Amino acid sequence: MLINIDRHIMETLSKTEVSIIQYINDNEKELSNMSIVDIAFETFTSPATVSRAIRKCGINGFNELRYKLNLPKDNKDLISINEIMKKTLVEANEVLQRISLKDVLDVVNEITGAVDKQIYVFGRGPTEQVVREFALRLQLLGYNVLATEDPTIMVKLSQRSNNQLVILFSLKGETRELIKVAENCYLNKVNLVVITCASSSPLLKYASHYLLGYYHKKIAIKEFDVTSRIPLSMISRIIIDYLVEKNNDKV
Incomplete structure (x- = not known):
């Protein structure tokens, strides 16, 4: 039985949720090939209901449930895919656990306080994609x-001491040009927000505010620095979504 239900848990489950857990336990062998949408379809429920039933049983979501499966030892493909999905799950959970809600609010307040300022967003390498998306969303919200x-x-832009805010995205926080930008901001008393996954990055000592994420050390393509930027994208999304909420509150 994949999910064990004791008396206490059973008392918290609705009839629909009990049927979902029963279906999961009855179809353990097929579960590794199914998505949460598939289970919802088979049980005539919704993905949200499936997720809620699983969480009531003490399991932190469908991905954790699937990872707990005892996959056949001779099915190397399934084992490999499961490990890859586990890496993404760990990365996402670590990011959410490590960023402080107060720090998020501090960063959001820095941005909302810069509504009449020039905002510069910088990043290098693969992080440039995160920078472009973040900047575009800020522009859509009316920021300069x-x-x-x-x-x-x-x-050169960071050498200016006029009315501006600088936001740096850097996964490992070691890029030479970004460190120089951070130094310039500090010397010119320009507010600097740093978003990185490196707690030992020299960027942090120059930042007015910063958010620390987490990236998995296991790199898929070892010959190149193409580590996943998912952690930076997650933090970017959290900031933007909260800015949207604040804008909606004003309407």
């Missing part, structure tokens, strides 16, 4: 934003 990945331009 300039994003660039050009090292010469970002360093």
